[in-house]
Amino acid sequence: MTTVSILPISDANGERIYRAIAPDKQSTGRTAGEALDALTAQLEGDEFNALLLI
Template sequence: MTKITIFPISTEQGETSYFATSGDKQSIGATAGEALDALTPQLEVEQSNTLVLLQNLRPDAYFTSEQMKKLSTLMQQWRKARDESQLVSQKVQSELEEMIEAELLASAARAAALANELGQ
């Protein structure tokens, strides 16, 4: 089964676009659906059997509102430093890495719960 990842990206104008990727194929759209539609023709015929799951990027039992706010704040600090050709402090970098790890673990837990639900 083909894996497609779609996630929001911020444009330089402060708007949100969506980036879709599957292997070495990529597309961008104004909506998640537009990004998916642009990616689909790039896939091989045998890759057409695809399950699409959309994460609404809202707090849930796996990644709380507080965690999302902290990650957002840390990412803003990191982007500001990057844009100014600077590095964030080691403390900020460590906190950011911890939050990314927490988000990754939440994603894995969410996927396991979904797999369990689909298996029933």
């Protein structure tokens, strides 16, 4: 099982974005869902049996 954390962060302009982090991959998005979608696109097949922590 892959553990995924999603954290709110500020970008260079001070706007809130979200970073989704797995042990060896990460992504960002304007929403938590967008960040998670970008991360799942990087994970292969069965690798995404995840526990999601927001």
